Amino acid sequence: MTSEQVCVGPAPSSVSSDLDEAVHRCLVAGFEGTTAFPDTLKRLVDRGLGGVILFTRNVRDAEQVRQLTDALRAIRPDLMVGIDNEGGGIGHLVGAGAPEVPGSYALGVADDPALTARCADALAGHLATLGITASFAPVADLQQQPRNPIVRTRSFGAEPALAARHLRAWITATEARGIASCAKHFPGHGGTETDSHYGLAVDPRPQDELLADLEPFRAAVAAGVPMLMSAHVVYPALDANRPATLSRRILGDLLRHEIGFDGVLVSDALEMKAISDGYGEAAGARIALAAGADQVIVAVPDLEVTLGCRDALLDAVESGRLSDERVWEAAGRVRRLAERYADPAGPVAGWDAGAGLEAARRAVRSRAVPRPVRGAHVVDLFPPPHPALNWGGEDLLTELRPFDPTAGGAAVSGEPADPGALIDCILRMSAAMPLVVATCDAALHPWQARFRDALLARRPDATRVDTGLPEGGDLFSYGRGRVNLRAVAEVLAGV
Known part of the structure; x- marks a missing residue:
């Protein structure tokens, strides 16, 4: 049947x-x-x-x-x-x-x-x-x-x-x-x-x-x-x-x-x-x-x-x-x-389209923030998206570049096949640049913690960003929504 x-x-x-x-x-x-x-x-x-x-x-x-x-x-x-x-x-x-x-x-x-x-x-x-x-x-x-x-x-x-x-x-x-x-x-x-x-x-x-x-x-x-x-x-x-x-x-x-x-x-x-x-x-x-x-x-x-x-x-x-x-x-x-x-609305009055960014900015700046690091090399580490939850593909570098076109770097979603080689490459490329290392809930994803710590051991001057729950970084986004990352990008770019 x-x-x-x-x-x-x-x-x-x-x-x-x-x-x-x-x-x-x-x-x-x-x-x-x-x-x-x-x-x-x-x-x-x-x-x-x-x-x-x-x-x-x-x-x-x-x-x-x-x-x-x-x-x-x-x-x-x-x-x-x-x-x-x-x-x-x-x-x-x-x-x-x-x-x-x-x-x-x-x-x-x-x-x-x-x-x-x-x-x-x-x-x-x-x-x-x-x-x-x-x-x-x-x-x-x-x-x-x-x-x-x-x-x-x-x-x-x-x-x-x-x-x-x-x-x-x-x-x-x-x-x-x-x-x-x-x-x-x-x-x-x-x-x-x-x-x-x-x-x-x-x-x-x-x-x-x-x-x-x-x-x-x-x-x-x-x-x-x-x-x-x-x-x-x-x-x-x-x-x-x-x-x-x-x-x-x-x-x-x-x-x-x-x-x-x-x-x-x-x-x-x-x-x-x-x-x-x-x-x-x-x-x-x-x-x-x-x-x-x-x-x-x-x-x-x-x-x-x-x-x-x-x-x-x-x-x-x-x-x-x-x-x-x-x-x-x-x-x-x-x-x-x-x-x-169940009866859907008729004409709908507008809403405050800026409320979300205002909230994200206030959260990011709710505590002391680091000095701007223009022209930085950004390494954004995060786990693959949860299959049951939508994810729009947001990453920190994409949000930073409109404020600082000189910024470079990469988004790393999921553990790389050869972390050591990637770390060496990042350090070579960022040798004359400020380094930003972002992680998302590294305590749950040990590969992120290992990757971050290996970078920091050789670049202790790097700025740490936490994009999940706070984990001891220099700057917190409190989430990976686009406005969360944009509010962090503004701080990094000094705008």
Whole structure:
């Protein structure tokens, strides 16, 4: 049987058409296409699909994205269209002219909630022009574990009160644009040493240490955030048996009853290894919904995976393993969300296009900066882009050259095949020039630390730049978004 036949086939005999629609509302699907989309997706939307999630693969330019979202809503007007839109290089709308903002960590360093609100307003205003109505942002995780591989500069910081005030500013500004924000990843992904994209993450801290991580989420709920996203993380102090996405104790007892959140709770993507390897996407969908999630995301464009999750939910309803009441509750929340946000904005007022660069500059200059080094040889070391997160190809030298055309150097993404030969070449080329050595989270990527230290041993006069979390450098960007690097470039060039 083909996916087309599965998709258009009738609901199980004991599942009414209304309940079938309710089940479909509990799904968010990724797909391929920029100007057209698969017939399977059309039929899923027609049967009640709750939402779609866009990625770089769906984006060519702003006009194309608006035509795509209009075409999707022509099938079903209450379809929610969402996208990851955190700023700081974490987003998928570079091709559509996304406003440049520095990312959450730099906003936390600048620590001006009004400025954070201006950045969030710019991002949300841009979404409104594109017909995108849900932003899977902001990140509410606290950056607690130095070796955490996935949160880092996506977080506002490690302090609960700081994160809380910036979350409130972000959520309020996004709401004012008629866009649904989504605080993530409940109850916090910042205390792990594993990226849940690649494996099951565990936060081993005792319950009293986890309380701080809950505070930003409490603040987000108090600010009226309409959506939360769960973490694929096991917290033995809260539930030793299941990751939060699949835990009734965490989603039900803690989030719904203790914290009092009654908005839409959406899972992180089910194809992430933390779920797919241990449970499978289909079983993950069923368990997550039974545990208290309202929607589950299948971000991969293979709609067979989405259909498998849909069928698992329908089978669970028919067999009684998933109660009708739980599905009606979840679908009801999704309907209320759609009633509030799914209708895309009409004419959209402009936003402050300079807010992001202002924020990046304030973060970079929040502490003493080194003297300018015009005509420098720049070595920019950074890991290859994370496959699940968009990256626009930004590098420090590209941002520096408009201010200092005499600058030279290279961007090094990933460990070179012959580090020694490259280091010798760099030292020869930079012998009569100032040297700038930039690293991005070298503590997580030992090749960067080795490369940097070998250069510094022979050029102790070099200027050190940290483009991830601060690691003892002379100058910090607090992220690798274009405006982060531009603000550092201005300091290096003395402009």
